[in-house]
Amino acid sequence: MIIQAPYLVFLGDATDKLSIKMAQGVADWRAQLCIGETSVPGCTVTTGLEQMDIPRAAKLGAKTFVLGFANSGGYLEAKWVPYIQEALKHGMDVVSGLHDKLTDVSDIRQMAQSLGRQLIDIRHPSEKFKTGTGKERVGKRLLTVGTDCSVGKMYTSLAIEKHLKAQGVSASIKATGQCGILIAGGGVAIDCVAADFISGAVEQLSPDADSTHWDIIEGQGSLSHPAFAGVSLGLLHGAQPDALVVCHAMSRNHMRGLPHQSLPTIIDTIRLNEQAARLTNPNAKVIGISVNTSSVSEEDGIAFCQALSQELNMPCVDPLRMGVATLLESLAL
Amino acid sequence: MIIQAPYLVFLGDATDKLSIKMAQGVADWRAQLCIGETSVPGCTVTTGLEQMDIPRAAKLGAKTFVLGFANSGGYLEAKWVPYIQEALKHGMDVVSGLHDKLTDVSDIRQMAQSLGRQLIDIRHPSEKFKTGTGKERVGKRLLTVGTDCSVGKMYTSLAIEKHLKAQGVSASIKATGQCGILIAGGGVAIDCVAADFISGAVEQLSPDADSTHWDIIEGQGSLSHPAFAGVSLGLLHGAQPDALVVCHAMSRNHMRGLPHQSLPTIIDTIRLNEQAARLTNPNAKVIGISVNTSSVSEEDGIAFCQALSQELNMPCVDPLRMGVATLLESLAL
Structure with missing residues (x-):
């Protein structure tokens, strides 16, 4: 497409x-x-x-x-x-x-x-997909994952792509939702793919590449969302990510659309995603946290990120307020 | 359908x-x-x-x-x-x-x-589905899950349904694959549903029922299969199972269709499924193991099940050779 x-x-x-x-x-x-x-x-x-x-x-x-x-x-x-x-x-x-x-x-x-x-x-993929294989592919991959839906995975992915390109790193955004597809000029609306082909479609979206190239893959949903975790898991397995960024939105009290469903902690989200990702990439690792702090003042948002960074001992930023440079520090670029 | x-x-x-x-x-x-x-x-x-x-x-x-x-x-x-x-x-x-x-x-x-x-x-669901909610439903549910694809989830589910009915327990098979749908006379080919609706389709397939009724839900794929884990997770969340039966096939050396992908252990499969299932049913529990022992003699098959049962401290049977009565002993029927 x-x-x-x-x-x-x-x-x-x-x-x-x-x-x-x-x-x-x-x-x-x-x-x-x-x-x-x-x-x-x-x-x-x-x-x-x-x-x-x-x-x-x-x-x-x-x-x-x-x-x-x-x-x-x-x-x-x-x-x-x-x-x-x-x-x-x-x-x-x-x-x-x-x-x-x-x-x-x-x-x-x-x-x-x-x-x-x-x-x-763009919501109706026209490609024919194969089922996934989990086979190791050449090139580097970063996937944004989330504590919930609509927490900033697309914006974080785009900010990371932009930053890497500005640093002269070979990088491409790989879009998996309708907005991202329009912005990237292509991609796969992964939540509209037949369930059998979720991971296979992502393998096709992010095929072998140069060994130093980074595909920045836009995540969807959350492993902790009762409606969409299947999409998130297939996407995670197909993405075979080297690096994961956990995205989170401040001031949310429950899973999006589900008042009865509590949010997972960020720590649990890290563990759950690393555990699942290692099925197709044994070295998959969460490198940092991206927080949408738009519900509070800039000062409070930055303070929240700093406290979280100390607590988790990893970078934590609001990409729109703080940039993503520190988020990517641990990547050997 | x-x-x-x-x-x-x-x-x-x-x-x-x-x-x-x-x-x-x-x-x-x-x-x-x-x-x-x-x-x-x-x-x-x-x-x-x-x-x-x-x-x-x-x-x-x-x-x-x-x-x-x-x-x-x-x-x-x-x-x-x-x-x-x-x-x-x-x-x-x-x-x-x-x-x-x-x-x-x-x-x-x-x-x-x-x-x-x-x-x-039957591979092309014609129903309109809603996205899942994870809300608690009335009635009891048992889901078959697996170490891999094609390990006997459908046969195990059907054997359990048959046994429960013979005991006078109110039970229905809920089919999620083409064979099962034909046998059950209805169901949803879950791997053909758009990814967004996996868990929602299972919620519709197994709605509220009498509090003592058991839906026996046919599982698909495996949380450890790189191609199909998304389907399995969505199905698990939508099924909201009280009881899980882990299905396994003897004499398999790698994940079906993927010679590079090793099999998970049964213990890991128990842990992974219980952990994931508890998102929508905090009391979800693996109650036993069903082994397809058809690749070995009846004597060796039964010996394998007995050893596994001792090791895991839970019932373990080949349904076709040993029946499923012991498998269901822990259910309060």
Whole structure:
């Protein structure tokens, strides 16, 4: 799955920052791949990208129209079909991260076919996967794991990739969720793969590479989440990571979406992930902790990380407030 | 997914007992649901069911035509289409456990539609699932887990269900693989569910029940298999088992299909499964071991089980040679 840049990001009539997470992610991490954003009357949010209509974006060279918003059911509402068709007519491919598939809407599918455009439903992997083998692969791999879902695994992975590249280290982000795939320009929506192929898909996503190259693999879910631990374990085995970074969000009282389910401790999360990872990489090791401290002041966030670092005797940072340099100190780069 | 009995089992031109595993499974465990078997010239194997042609089976009341064979790719070969059509014309639904879908063959799909017959691709779940919650459910649950794939989890589960029913205990088999689904007459092919829904699908498969009822849930894969551990973990969390039975096959030197991957010990398998299971059932406990000893003599098989039972201080049986009564002794029934 290859997504052609540059992108025109479509916000629809969104009024909630959370609902444009995908658009915001690509604007934050790949502004250089974005021509601008477009929306319809009623939209009250912005990614900060330049606003323009579809014809103007086409003139400026936009190659892909990105549905950058989500609703709770992941539905593709009929009111967006004309905008998608306009983008197709203006020479763009279309990317959607919704559950509903673009290719299931016959008006969209037929127009795309007749114009020779790609429809990319990034939640619906089109590749054929093999089952995993656990065989040792060449190259280095770092995987972000978590105490819970939505704790900053994608942002941490992207911050690490960015830092390594700035240091001249050969590194690639390997995306496993819809936002990450859009930002990386490719990847596999691992939670949508048939269960048999979770680890195999990750093996294909991060194949043999140069021995000094680092693949930074975006994690999903948590080994301690009753809904998603299977995804997390298959991803962990397929990733075969040399280094693990445990991600955590401050001020969370229970597992996401499950008020009855308590959070694991960070120590337990370290142990559980190292134990499981060693099935396919006996040297797998947690090298540090990444904390999303956005729920508290910068001062309190940094203090929390420092205390945790002392307690665990390993680096602990909020990547957005403190950078990731110290997190990576133990890697022999 | 409900499969209507009785079945006519189709063996095609199979010449290998292993390739008719699905037919043999249903003949072994649900002979009373089978009218007979049918095959084409060249077939050299039999399930032991009465042989008959499609018209005769229809006359005897067959409601479902079961493709009881498999080839290595799971392909639906064109040469079988006329047999499937003949069965449809004779009033039968059709069940397939192949990777290729019956509904993808237009000649089959159109005929089934016009005749009002069901096409059941048991490897392709048609239900909509929700993500798991891990919430406590009423009723008792036993899950078979394994040191590896294909070690006897289905046979053990079926033997336990049969024994409990014979004792007058309310019990149901909950099938998670294609053979088991055919035998049970329903279930979910859990390795074909989208990764996000593994545990949720198992929660739906084994919902709240009477407090004294036992669901016997067929396990899949192994927490120590690099390809399938994600499936096994999601299944374990969704099953929320009170009791676990560890299944093992004697005389195996490495994980199935992976000569480089060593087997876990039974002790490690007990620990790993109990630890993981306690996320959704704090009282989950391995109650015994089921060993497939078919690779050695009956005497050696029984001796192996007795030695293992002493070593682990828990019941250990080959269900087919020793029954499962001792395995279940610790259950308060």
